[in-house]
Amino acid sequence: MLELYHSWPCGHSAIALIGLHEKGLRFESHYVELRSLEQYSPQILVVNPHGHVPVLRHAEASIAGTTELLEYIEETFPTPALMPADAVGRWKARVWGKILNEDIAPSVALLAWHTWTLPTLGTAERARLNERVATIPIDERRAHWQLALGETDFAERSPYAIYKLGVAVSRVEAALAQHPWLAGAQYSLADIYLFPMLVVLPRLLPQVVNAPATPRLLAWLEAVRDRPGVRSALSFKPAGAQLPANSLEMFVPGPEPIRWG
Amino acid sequence: MVIIDSCDVNIYLTADLFLASYTATGPQLLPTNGVQRMVELYHFEPNANGGKPIMALNEKGVPFTSHWIDLLNFQQHTPEYLAINPKGQVPTLVHDGIVITESTPMCEYIDEAFSGPPLRPRDPLERWRMRSWSRFADEYLGPSLSMLGWSRGIVPLMRKKNPVELERALQAIPTEERRRAWAKTIHNTFTEPELEESRRRLTVSADRLEAQLRQQPWLAGSTYSLADINVFNMAAALPHFMPAIVNEKATPHLLEWLLRVGSRPAIRAALTLSRNSLRPPDSAPPAGVTGGAR
Numbered sequence: 001m002l003e004l005y006h007s008w009p010c011g012h013s014a015i016a017l018i019g020l021h022e023k024g025l026r027f028e029s030h031y032v033e034l035r036s037l038e039q040y041s042p043q044i045l046v047v048n049p050h051g052h053v054p055v056l057r058h059a060e061a062s063i064a065g066t067t068e069l070l071e072y073i074e075e076t077f078p079t080p081a082l083m084p085a086d087a088v089g090r091w092k093a094r095v096w097g098k099i100l101n102e103d104i105a106p107s108v109a110l111l112a113w114h115t116w117t118l119p120t121l122g123t124a125e126r127a128r129l130n131e132r133v134a135t136i137p138i139d140e141r142r143a144h145w146q147l148a149l150g151e152t153d154f155a156e157r158s159p160y161a162i163y164k165l166g167v168a169v170s171r172v173e174a175a176l177a178q179h180p181w182l183a184g185a186q187y188s189l190a191d192i193y194l195f196p197m198l199v200v201l202p203r204l205l206p207q208v209v210n211a212p213a214t215p216r217l218l219a220w221l222e223a224v225r226d227r228p229g230v231r232s233a234l235s236f237k238p239a240g241a242q243l244p245a246n247s248l249e250m251f252v253p254g255p256e257p258i259r260w261g
Numbered sequence: 262m263v264i265i266d267s268c269d270v271n272i273y274l275t276a277d278l279f280l281a282s283y284t285a286t287g288p289q290l291l292p293t294n295g296v297q298r299m300v301e302l303y304h305f306e307p308n309a310n311g312g313k314p315i316m317a318l319n320e321k322g323v324p325f326t327s328h329w330i331d332l333l334n335f336q337q338h339t340p341e342y343l344a345i346n347p348k349g350q351v352p353t354l355v356h357d358g359i360v361i362t363e364s365t366p367m368c369e370y371i372d373e374a375f376s377g378p379p380l381r382p383r384d385p386l387e388r389w390r391m392r393s394w395s396r397f398a399d400e401y402l403g404p405s406l407s408m409l410g411w412s413r414g415i416v417p418l419m420r421k422k423n424p425v426e427l428e429r430a431l432q433a434i435p436t437e438e439r440r441r442a443w444a445k446t447i448h449n450t451f452t453e454p455e456l457e458e459s460r461r462r463l464t465v466s467a468d469r470l471e472a473q474l475r476q477q478p479w480l481a482g483s484t485y486s487l488a489d490i491n492v493f494n495m496a497a498a499l500p501h502f503m504p505a506i507v508n509e510k511a512t513p514h515l516l517e518w519l520l521r522v523g524s525r526p527a528i529r530a531a532l533t534l535s536r537n538s539l540r541p542p543d544s545a546p547p548a549g550v551t552g553g554a555r
Contacts, residue, residue, distance in 0.1 A: 061386050069389075075388060076385045088370070090370070
């Protein structure tokens with residue numbers, strides 16, 4: 001019995017949903033409403049004390065952390081294989097996972113939150129959110145949300161986020177010049193890791209991702225999007241979810257960038 | 262009984278010092294083989310990220326050729342090294358001509374590519390825990406420790422260097438991330454709030470490690486794994502950096518685990534590769550670090 005605690009089919013939740021759909025696994029869906037901060041409610045903190053989704057429940061254990069979660073799915077349900085057969089290919093896939101966690105995800109979340117989500121918050125919703133944020137029981141997450149709602153450091157942090165995404169996009173373009181998928185000849189977890197984050201870039205950073213500059217990345221986005229598993233994951237309608245008009249533009253403050261080193 | 266002096270030891274990661282007194286024998290030279298040069302490792306001191314693949318290779322019994330890269334003299338940013346690793350970081354593993362970077366995925370590669378004792382648990386849940394702890398070391402514990410280590414250990418070493426040459430070295434750094442880190446170190450622009458935040462995170466880290474090791478012998482569970490190697494390379498410095506937080510009374514399980522990992526032959530052999538380059542040149546080995554266990 002598999003259960004997935006997840007949010008909209010975008011960002012990290014999309015990664016987990018795609019992984020499960022690509023494997024053809026049945027699971028019980030528990031929708032978590034990020035914009036009302038349900039991830040910090042007692043019911044969810046029991047499942048994951050760190051207060052983030054997605055979280056997989058399997059064999060009475062909670063499996064959190066998107067990249068580790070997908071490796072868990074891969075190793076527990078090995079077919080169809082979503083990791084390259086050779087050690088170098090698997091190393092490449094894991095390096096993409098690191099690039100996702102350390103460079104891409106924090107940068108996309110920062111820019112998307114400030115470009116798309118924050119401007120759509122009305123005064124009343126913002127006030128409600130501020131009140132709720134004050135009650136987040138995890139110090140670091142509370143501080144992170146307060147920073148995100150305060151808008152104080154966005155001007156300072158956004159150039160570095162754009163720089164990091166530019167570097168990552170160049171690496172993607174270079175990898176796709178060598179082979180059709182990110183980790184080699186075979187579609188793999190690496191493609192699943194990066195797709196939900198990169199798919200928003202043509203709209204979020206058109207100056208970086210566009211047809212003349214990144215033709216391979218754009219073609220790759222289409223190839224991933226055309227996969228049946230990806231299609232069904234992205235159109236997955238969780239019970240009880242009020243999906244925004246364009247769920248791919250919905251981001252909440254994501255992982256904090258690594259502070260140093 | 263373990264006595265660890267709380268004196269401000271001006272070095273970065275101190276696994277080598279912490280464990281110096283537990284090394285019963287002299288240097289155990291690695292079985293580097295002059296004929297077979299298929300495995301080459303470029304590294305600096307055997308701690309932090311650089312220590313991880315050395316220890317993993319040793320655990321697997323894989324002979325390798327060691328190439329010392331002098332980080333303090335910016336050898337990692339020379340054209341020769343950038344030709345191997347364009348990001349200018351260590352460690353780099355070259356296996357039959359294939360360049361493998363990024364120490365955490367590198368260690369999984371080592372476990373997959375070479376025979377020898379497995380360094381990853383068979384059980385998927387333990388394996389997930391291994392990766393979870395490894396990521397914690399990469400994203401939380403490591404960066405906090407590194408910030409304190411650089412501000413305390415590397416800043417004084419940089420002060421002794423020619424400022425003009427340092428500026429030239431800064432300009433040669435290939436990535437913005439590393440340029441930022443080195444600029445901060447060379448100009449010593451660490452702020453007290455960010456250092457304090459690093460200390461707070463180390464306290465959180467020590468508590469989490471203690472809680473986990475109270476429940477099970479190794480970080481992933483019942484099996485020694487890459488999680489132990491990865492976290493050890495950071496956490497071995499905690500007794501020095503945070504003596505009031507990490508000590509025999511407050512974190513007995515963490516301390517016992519550090520000693521258990523550190524006494525493994527593969528780890529001790531790795532530590533003998535140290536050239537003590539992070540130790541202040543005019544200081545004797547700190548007499549306060551003593552161990553009565555042996």
